Amino acid sequence: MKKIKPRTLSGFMELPPSEQVYFDAMAQKFKDTFKLFGFTALDTPIMEASEILLAKGGGETEKQIYELRRGNTDLALRYELTTSLAKYVALHYNDLAFPFRRYEIGKVYRGERAQRGRFREFYQADIDIVGDGGLGILNEAELPSVIFKCFAALGLSDFVIHVNNRKVLGGLFEIFGIKERAGEAMRLIDKLGKIGGGNLIKSLTDELCISNQTAEQIVGFVSYSGDPFSVMDKYMGKSGLFDTGADELRSLQTHMAAFGVPDTHYKIDLSIARGLDYYTGTVYETFLTDHPELGSICSGGRYDNLSECFSDRKMPGVGMSVGLTRLFYILQEQKLLNDSFLSAPADVLIIPMTDDLTHAIKLAENMRRAGLRVQVYGENKKFKNKVSYADKLCIPFVVFLGEDEISKEIITVKDMRSGEQTSASAGILTAGICGKIKNYSDSVIAYGQG
């Protein structure tokens, strides 16, 4: 038979089993946290009619969409989860209760140029709350609080969620009389972290024909490092939009404190603008404290009209999105995954030392009933090979079950880390293993001091 060289496409993450365990545990923490806040799961198709996915139109992203044709239909693979949500809400409007709170964790596809750390197939984890007609400010405080709890549950502690409100920036531009250049100004401000204050002043004056004095005032405002409310106070009462934005940021702060987010983990950062016109209120970006160069690991914001391509109804919402595949790549690269996390596929390997496997199978069943993950090694191999199988998979406990044990109604357990070997009744040793397994760390990530 002709052999084909096996390969996986570049830009597609395919993990070894022991790393997949970390990835899955990470995704599970997000799910569990989303559920505690009453978010409902959606699982929308990966493939849609092209006209649906391209409804919003425009930009670089469109070029990256994987398209295919089947019969008379142009099909495409989704490149993010928001368009699928917009379609879902418009299509199933009558069956939903609003505010509609959903999460979706799923694969998306972008035909990006192949390079390290860029993925063509990757997971996004999105949460959104979508209102019918209106949506209260509480939701804008809840989302970053949920995200804080997700990261905390993962064991990640050195991160800060930066929040701002586009109404504040929009109001500021009104005050300076450059309202009609607001979108471009926001896109430039979004680059402050990369280019620095001096270059931002230059860009604002050169590209947007803003006076040097105004540009300096804008940059002074967005890069103010003291109490953000004190710099906002100077402009209060001059623009309704600005005042609303400042009030919303104040509510956000009050509510996030009630949600239990410590002020070490979020920050009102007036320079967060986000490039997209889509956002109309609160905006978010999240940075690892020691690695701002890695960019935001979770972003989002308030939008006013989720389904405008599909429906006449005004459905404002707020959403945040984590690129799980990229986050996992970063955590691996930075060696932030927790070594003490149990990544073995089983807690126990039973090695039967008799031809009759019945006792081993029954013992395994009893141990599973106690919640342990158990394999029985049933292959006809040398003893050495059986033990090295457990070693290679890092299975922490090996049970030997020979004639001697069976006749005495005991089992022999080897703790593979300490090398210690104990013989006693199956009940006692099963309970002992359960106790030791519970002591393994529950944290996927080991980063920061909490």
Next chain:
Amino acid sequence: MKKIKPRTLSGFMELPPSEQVYFDAMAQKFKDTFKLFGFTALDTPIMEASEILLAKGGGETEKQIYELRRGNTDLALRYELTTSLAKYVALHYNDLAFPFRRYEIGKVYRGERAQRGRFREFYQADIDIVGDGGLGILNEAELPSVIFKCFAALGLSDFVIHVNNRKVLGGLFEIFGIKERAGEAMRLIDKLGKIGGGNLIKSLTDELCISNQTAEQIVGFVSYSGDPFSVMDKYMGKSGLFDTGADELRSLQTHMAAFGVPDTHYKIDLSIARGLDYYTGTVYETFLTDHPELGSICSGGRYDNLSECFSDRKMPGVGMSVGLTRLFYILQEQKLLNDSFLSAPADVLIIPMTDDLTHAIKLAENMRRAGLRVQVYGENKKFKNKVSYADKLCIPFVVFLGEDEISKEIITVKDMRSGEQTSASAGILTAGICGKIKNYSDSVIAYGQG
């Protein structure tokens, strides 16, 4: 803005939130059970180079594959999970420990003709155990035992796993001197359930030129309704292949009993042949007791050479596969989903009756710490609308938190099913709700008497 009519492609399952909960719970039961048996999770790409997915070549399935082109590369969406496993094992051979036990639950794609109950995007849940060079019979008993436990955990009890061994049929054909027509004979026998014994005899004689007497003996054998070992005994000692198959079936029976599979839930059925030449030993099909017409809900078997397209190594294995999307569709159609399963997105809705939401948010946090899934209703709507939100989502408990409650340090809880309303300390009522939530059924399916 021009509106696009929102739609979801036909053949793509997109569930309402309350049904998605059932689906996800079903998938979770499979995962949890697979893990108890020490299977490791894989998550292979949905997209592969076409030459990889088409390596095995051939048949109807190939026509259904979604293909696309990107730059110079022909790409395709996977149509099952086995080829991805075959590639994975060949590609990562050196990093794996054998027997390699993996599960994968993921979406696959087939451009099927659109019809009710047929899906173009659907989930498969696969478990396989792959050996390096050889693989013991224990594994062939373990897989159906795992599947039994999955279905039992779901609350499905009226089902039977039919098992057979292709060596028995192959041996029988040897004994009758029709070895070279074995593949075609198996494909005909596979249709016994649909066409009946009389027609099978006719097919065997007409299509394969087998004598009427032989055809009758074959049909008598495969449709024998008594103890299968008694009919097998008649042929023992005449073909090594037959004897091996019969011995393997006997081992299977012994091991499955040790695994705790009751003999009401599996059956040695000599007519199970499975159409594919791929299988070389034990084969499986699973039927709902009262609905054989719905076909097998979980099938699989032993194969001798998983990665023959990709590697020179002989890697025999055994696998079983459940079409989760189709299974869910059947369960819904047959109204077998469990009404007593809690499908609401939250256990508790807190309705704040004051402008200040701080108390409500903090109460929600405390309840979440107790493990409850809690939403705070923060919209500025009429009281009636707030309660009807809980009603529409079937949230079982609503908490009212007004000035009165806050000053007395109590909360008021309404049990939405009984209508009963109670006021007491948050601690006491939270514990009470936790108790009632635990009483909800854990079974996704309500079918059969166990």
